[in-house]
Amino acid sequence: MQEISQSFSLAFVLIASFDGALLSIAGLSLRVSGIAVLAASLLALPFGAWLALARFPGRQGVIAMLNGMMGLPPVVVGLLVYLLLSRAGPLGALGMLFTPSAMMIAQALLIFPIIAALVRQVIEDAWGEYREQLVSLNASRGQCIRALLWDMRFTLTTAVLAGFGRAIAEVGAVMIVGGNIDGVTRVMTTAIALETSKGDLPLALALGVVLIAMVVIINLVAQMIKTTAMRKHG
Amino acid sequence: MAEVMNPPRALPLSAERLGFAAGGVTVLNEVSLSITSGSRNIVMGSNGAGKSVLMRLLHGLLTPTAGAVKWSNTDMALVRRSQAMVFQRPVMLRRSVRENVEFALKLTGHENVHRAAEAALERVGLVHLADRAARLCSGGEQQRIALARAWALQPEVLFLDEPTASLDPAATRAIEETITAIHAQGTTIVMTTHDLGQAKRIADRVLFLHHGRLVEDTSADIFFQQPQSPEAAAFIRGELLW
Amino acid sequence: MVKCNAVTNVESAKHITVISNKARNLLLHLAMKSRFLVAALLGMTALTVSHLNGAGMTHAQDKFIVVASTTSTQDSGLFGHILPLFKAKTGIDVRVVAQGTGQALATAKKGDADVVFVHDKVAEAKFVGEGFGIDRREVMYNDFVIVGPKSDPAKTTGTDVIAALKKIEAAKTPFASRGDKSGTHAAELRYWKAADIDPQTGKGTWYRETGSGMGPTLNTASAMNAYVFTDRGTWLSFKNRGELTIAVEGDTKLFNQYGVMLVNPAKHAHVKKDMGMQFIEWLTSAEGQAAIAAYKIEGQQLFFPNYVALKKAA
Numbered sequence: 098m099q100e101i102s103q104s105f106s107l108a109f110v111l112i113a114s115f116d117g118a119l120l121s122i123a124g125l126s127l128r129v130s131g132i133a134v135l136a137a138s139l140l141a142l143p144f145g146a147w148l149a150l151a152r153f154p155g156r157q158g159v160i161a162m163l164n165g166m167m168g169l170p171p172v173v174v175g176l177l178v179y180l181l182l183s184r185a186g187p188l189g190a191l192g193m194l195f196t197p198s199a200m201m202i203a204q205a206l207l208i209f210p211i212i213a214a215l216v217r218q219v220i221e222d223a224w225g226e227y228r229e230q231l232v233s234l235n236a237s238r239g240q241c242i243r244a245l246l247w248d249m250r251f252t253l254t255t256a257v258l259a260g261f262g263r264a265i266a267e268v269g270a271v272m273i274v275g276g277n278i279d280g281v282t283r284v285m286t287t288a289i290a291l292e293t294s295k296g297d298l299p300l301a302l303a304l305g306v307v308l309i310a311m312v313v314i315i316n317l318v319a320q321m322i323k324t325t326a327m328r329k330h331g
Numbered sequence: 332m333a334e335v336m337n338p339p340r341a342l343p344l345s346a347e348r349l350g351f352a353a354g355g356v357t358v359l360n361e362v363s364l365s366i367t368s369g370s371r372n373i374v375m376g377s378n379g380a381g382k383s384v385l386m387r388l389l390h391g392l393l394t395p396t397a398g399a400v401k402w403s404n405t406d407m408a409l410v411r412r413s414q415a416m417v418f419q420r421p422v423m424l425r426r427s428v429r430e431n432v433e434f435a436l437k438l439t440g441h442e443n444v445h446r447a448a449e450a451a452l453e454r455v456g457l458v459h460l461a462d463r464a465a466r467l468c469s470g471g472e473q474q475r476i477a478l479a480r481a482w483a484l485q486p487e488v489l490f491l492d493e494p495t496a497s498l499d500p501a502a503t504r505a506i507e508e509t510i511t512a513i514h515a516q517g518t519t520i521v522m523t524t525h526d527l528g529q530a531k532r533i534a535d536r537v538l539f540l541h542h543g544r545l546v547e548d549t550s551a552d553i554f555f556q557q558p559q560s561p562e563a564a565a566f567i568r569g570e571l572l573w
Numbered sequence: 574m575v576k577c578n579a580v581t582n583v584e585s586a587k588h589i590t591v592i593s594n595k596a597r598n599l600l601l602h603l604a605m606k607s608r609f610l611v612a613a614l615l616g617m618t619a620l621t622v623s624h625l626n627g628a629g630m631t632h633a634q635d636k637f638i639v640v641a642s643t644t645s646t647q648d649s650g651l652f653g654h655i656l657p658l659f660k661a662k663t664g665i666d667v668r669v670v671a672q673g674t675g676q677a678l679a680t681a682k683k684g685d686a687d688v689v690f691v692h693d694k695v696a697e698a699k700f701v702g703e704g705f706g707i708d709r710r711e712v713m714y715n716d717f718v719i720v721g722p723k724s725d726p727a728k729t730t731g732t733d734v735i736a737a738l739k740k741i742e743a744a745k746t747p748f749a750s751r752g753d754k755s756g757t758h759a760a761e762l763r764y765w766k767a768a769d770i771d772p773q774t775g776k777g778t779w780y781r782e783t784g785s786g787m788g789p790t791l792n793t794a795s796a797m798n799a800y801v802f803t804d805r806g807t808w809l810s811f812k813n814r815g816e817l818t819i820a821v822e823g824d825t826k827l828f829n830q831y832g833v834m835l836v837n838p839a840k841h842a843h844v845k846k847d848m849g850m851q852f853i854e855w856l857t858s859a860e861g862q863a864a865i866a867a868y869k870i871e872g873q874q875l876f877f878p879n880y881v882a883l884k885k886a887a
Contacts, residue, residue: 226422233416
């Protein structure tokens with residue numbers, strides 16, 4: 098109990114003093130996960146929407162597989178990306194291993210199924226409501242997808258945020274492909290793991306508090322924007 | 332700016348021995364009819380008679396399991412563009428009223444989307460709401476937006492599936508006036524309703540369905556004054572048909 | 574869906590065999606979706622631009638080397654002390670990837686690092702022997718200690734590590750091992766062997782393998798009140814000691830030699846040979862060796878530089 102309260106005060110001190118190390122680590126976490134979410138969403142939104150509207154043999158199997166991949170163990174994804182990006186691997190020439198880019202790739206791969214599966218569900222449900230009207234207006238498949246993605250933008254933001262939350266909380270994959278290099282690939286989660294392994298539990302917990310606070314604030318802001326926008330647009 | 336409808340290109344439309352079954356249940360059976368240009372056709376019948384299914388078959392949202400829907404033009408793209416439909420529950424996009432109408436126009440590649448949308452909104456009297464979020468409007472207003480959206484497309488045929496079923500009398504009147512105005516400009520109306528009064532107000536011709544069969548197909552005068560079939564007669568008397 | 578202008582290529586796709594049906598259909602549709610490709614391109618661009626813009630907070634973006642080292646070395650804090658000095662002198666950023674010795678050597682073998690800096694003479698010799706590393710130099714040593722509960726149930730306190738291990742085995746008191754093929758773990762196993770004991774006989778009872786780094790193993794030992802074999806550096810920086818204290822130290826057998834090697838450029842052409850050698854040279858220079866010696870925790874020196882320049886071969 099004492100350790101926990103000690104950690105909260107340490108967290109407060111770190112934040113209030115704009116501790117340089119903390120800021121750069123937190124900033125890197127946001128940057129890596131932010132870009133990972135952006136890249137994953139750019140692919141997952143159209144893919145999920147397309148899958149929602151498509152009809153082809155084996156579609157249920159694809160959906161089941163996508164839903165299953167939501168539970169991909171992060172450390173396995175990390176290992177696979179590591180093998181791909183290692184100099185001994187097929188993409189070694191890119192020299193991406195042990196850089197933030199490798200972490201972004203690993204996180205993007207990890208959260209793509211989450212976002213895509215959620216998008217698929219949301220769009221498929223909406224399609225039930227919109228289908229007749231859109232078909233009556235002669236909208237093409239692509240036009241339907243775009244109209245639905247835009248119309249469901251509030252619910253879809255939740256899906257994207259879910260992906261972001263998963264990405265920024267992830268430690269296994271980024272540890273393997275990033276190497277937890279001080280000042281280069283050390284993010285909040287790997288820093289917490291490091292401090293824990295060094296036995297500095299109060300600091301580890303303090304970092305944990307900061308990480309949770311970051312995620313909560315981001316979600317709060319998103320929620321506020323969503324509520325105001327929904328009130329305006331229905 | 333008088334708007335004259337182009338001469339009919341897709342009508343007349345004929346349905347030949349249409350049938351539709353789903354899940355082992357036959358919903359429509361041996362329905363044959365034809366729709367000619369300029370008419371106001373009302374499809375009536377009790378709930379479950381097959382009115383909605385018939386509308387969707389004619390409009391092309393469903394594929395018949397028996398028989399065929401034939402238009403007089405073989406260019407299916409043109410046939411599709413010549414129709415519009417308004418549903419019982421209006422489906423509004425999460426955008427402004429104006430943008431909802433513009434959306435439909437953009438899909439057709441219309442040259443002057445903004446002007447055409449403005450004109451459509453004027454005709455239904457909703458310009459003052461043009462920039463309001465469509466989903467925040469009342470049921471009646473939303474249905475008028477749906478009508479404006481359909482009207483902006485200048486369809487040859489306008490299908491309406493119980494458009495005022497969920498509306499209060501004032502809103503219903505506004506919708507009926509708009510439908511009449513749309514018809515006056517040359518659009519053929521095909522509408523379902525279970526409201527006898529509405530049918531009397533609007534119809535030239537009534538198609539009466541009972542248990543999936545077309546039991547009567549006559550002019551409105553004959554239907555309301557001297558119904559030919561016992562089911563129609565019972566319906567007009569206000570009896571429950573089952 | 575009569576009126577939606579669906580892609581009609583679905584029909585032709587039905588001719589493909591059942592097994593690959595799903596995958597093929599998917600790919601076909603994906604290829605058709607130009608919007609999808611645009612999105613994919615944007616995604617890739619975002620990642621590439623971000624990568625090209627430099628990986629993180631470093632100033633000298635291309636002037637860096639990757640050094641594969643061990644978690645115990647990192648946890649001791651040595652790098653935090655000496656690397657800024659090296660960077661100030663040469664402008665080279667040293668990126669340390671800290672793993673267990675086994676993993677560090679594997680990383681170097683694959684060519685994912687430029688320099689290796691570990692503490693397992695036997696494994697290092699093998700590495701050089703197999704041609705993966707060149708120019709190995711001995712840099713420094715630190716020592717191992719055995720820590721255990723203050724109550725010392727096995728009565729191990731003293732300087733003789735072999736005797737202590739025998740006592741622990743006889744008393745069957747809990748002993749936490751890293752069990753992770755690290756340099757520390759390899760050393761621990763050598764001492765057990767020298768004491769003629771196979772610790773696996775105690776597996777699951779008094780001999781507990783955590784399969785993790787020094788820090789987590791110390792955490793576990795602290796929680797279990799067990800004896801544990803650790804390097805002094807990690808122990809001095811370790812804050813979660815619980816009831817543990819140093820039980821055995823000072824035995825010369827406990828000295829732990831560190832070696833640094835360049836990953837062989839003949840095996841991996843991309844290895845940053847010049848910058849890597851600069852680091853190795855610096856570590857073994859008077860300046861580097863002094864920096865190593867100057868690093869202290871709680872006033873105690875942790876690492877003892879012992880590079881001896883090879884005399885020119887006659």
